[in-house]
Amino acid sequence: MNVLIIGSGGREHALAWKLSRSPRKPKLLVLPGSDAMAALAERLAGDPLDPAAVVKACKERDIDLAVIGPEAPLAAGLADALRGSGIKVFGPGQAAARLESSKAFAKDFLKRHGVPTAAFEVYDDPSRASDAAAELPLPLVVKADGLAAGKGVRVCKTRREAIAAVQDLMLGGTLGDAGKRVVIEECLQGPELSVLVLLDGKTYGLLPAARDHKRLLDGGEGPNTGGMGAYSPVPDADATLLARVDREVLRPVVAGLKSDGFDYRGVLYVGLMLTPQGPKVLEFNVRFGDPETQAILPLLESDFLDVVEACAQGTLERVNLETKPGSSLCVVLASQGYPDKPATGRRITGLDSEPDPNVVVFHAGTRKTTEGWVTSGGRVLNVVATGADLAQAREKAYAAAARIDFEGMQYRRDVAIGVAVRGG
Ligand code: AMP
Numbered sequence: 001m002n003v004l005i006i007g008s009g010g011r012e013h014a015l016a017w018k019l020s021r022s023p024r025k026p027k028l029l030v031l032p033g034s035d036a037m038a039a040l041a042e043r044l045a046g047d048p049l050d051p052a053a054v055v056k057a058c059k060e061r062d063i064d065l066a067v068i069g070p071e072a073p074l075a076a077g078l079a080d081a082l083r084g085s086g087i088k089v090f091g092p093g094q095a096a097a098r099l100e101s102s103k104a105f106a107k108d109f110l111k112r113h114g115v116p117t118a119a120f121e122v123y124d125d126p127s128r129a130s131d132a133a134a135e136l137p138l139p140l141v142v143k144a145d146g147l148a149a150g151k152g153v154r155v156c157k158t159r160r161e162a163i164a165a166v167q168d169l170m171l172g173g174t175l176g177d178a179g180k181r182v183v184i185e186e187c188l189q190g191p192e193l194s195v196l197v198l199l200d201g202k203t204y205g206l207l208p209a210a211r212d213h214k215r216l217l218d219g220g221e222g223p224n225t226g227g228m229g230a231y232s233p234v235p236d237a238d239a240t241l242l243a244r245v246d247r248e249v250l251r252p253v254v255a256g257l258k259s260d261g262f263d264y265r266g267v268l269y270v271g272l273m274l275t276p277q278g279p280k281v282l283e284f285n286v287r288f289g290d291p292e293t294q295a296i297l298p299l300l301e302s303d304f305l306d307v308v309e310a311c312a313q314g315t316l317e318r319v320n321l322e323t324k325p326g327s328s329l330c331v332v333l334a335s336q337g338y339p340d341k342p343a344t345g346r347r348i349t350g351l352d353s354e355p356d357p358n359v360v361v362f363h364a365g366t367r368k369t370t371e372g373w374v375t376s377g378g379r380v381l382n383v384v385a386t387g388a389d390l391a392q393a394r395e396k397a398y399a400a401a402a403r404i405d406f407e408g409m410q411y412r413r414d415v416a417i418g419v420a421v422r423g424g
C-alpha cells in the first residue's frame, strides 16, 4: 500500500514514524517532507497548496491513501481534489475546513448546534469593532477571522490593548486578509484541554486527551507560540470530565457536522477551556494538533495505518482504538529569537546519541548538511518520552533534551508541572 503524507513539520515526522511501525509495512511517501523524514519515507517535490499538482503526483506514484498534516492544504481544497480522483484521504474537504479557516464560521456552527463556547460577536466594520472594544467588559479576546498560524488571538486586559488589537488587525493589516473580519469574545478562565476526535463521516472515536503549553516561557509567561510542549493523558481530565465533554460538546458537534451535510473524514481537534461552568470550545482545528500529536501517537497501541485508513473509507466502527498504559510528554526545543525572528543555520549536536528506547526525537525545523544537522526553523525538535507515569516520562524527556544542544536553544522546563490547574 502506498501512503502519502502531506507536510514537513514535527507533526508529520510523528505521523510518518507511527505509520512506519505498522505491521502492514506500507510504502511511505511524503510531500514535501523534510531531511529527517527521508529516513522513513520517499520525498516528493511539490507544493501542497496546488491540488492539481498533488493529484498528478499521486497518480504517477499510485498513491492509495493520503494523510494531510497541515491546515492550509485542507483550506485550499486538497482533500476534495484527491478524493475526486479516487484516492482515499484522511482530512476534511474545504467546506468543513472552514471550521478552522474562519473563526466566525466556527462560532456560528457552535451557536447553531448549542455547543458551549464564549459569548461573541463578529465584526466586518472597523469602527463598530472599535466601539465594541471600547465598551465590552474586560478582559476580552479579539480574534482574526482567518488562518494566522497561531498569531491571530489577542487576549486583552486593558481598553488600550483591546482597541489597539482591533486597529492592528482590521486597519493595520498585520495579518493581511485574515484580520479584515474579527470575532470579539468573552475571556474564559480555566485550564485548557486538547481533544482529538477521529471521524469517518459516520461515527467517531477519541485519542487520549492532551494538554499543550502555548506560551514561550515557564509559568505560562511570554508570547503565544505554536506550542512549546505537551503531555498525554491529562490527569485532571478524568473519566467523569471526559464523559461530560462527550455529552455536552462532542456529541452535538458530531451531530452538527452531519446535519450541516459535512462528510468529515479525518481528525477534528477540539480546543477546550475547562471553566467553572463546564467545558467550553475555544477553537477547532481540522487536523492533528502540533505538538499534541507528537505526545499522543507513541501511546497508541492500535495499528495507526488501520485507523487512518478506516477514517478515510468510513469503517472506523470496525477499528478498536486501543492505547498503551502510561504517559507521554513532548518538550519542544526552539531557536533563539522564536517566535518573532528565529535564528537558523545553527549546528545541532547530540542527536545521534539517544540511548533510551522510550525516547524519540521528531524534527520540526532541521536540515541535514555535510557538517551534520542544523536548525532551519522556529521550533526545531520535539523530544518525546513515554513512561509508566507523567513524572517518569518527564524525567526521560528532559534527560534526552539535555543531551541535545545548539546555540541559543530555548525550551520550557515546566512541561506538565503545575499546569494541571493553571493552564498556560
Ligand atoms: P485559539 O487559536 O482560538 O485556540 O486561541 C489560542 C489561545 O488563545 C487559546 O489556546 C487560549 O489560550 C487563548 N484563548 C482563545 N480564546 C480565548 C477565550 N475566549 N478566553 C481566554 N483565552 C482564550
Ligand code: GLY
Pocket: 212, 226, 227, 285, 288, 289, 290, 291, 292
Ligand atoms: N497545538 C495547537 C495547534 O496545533 O494548533
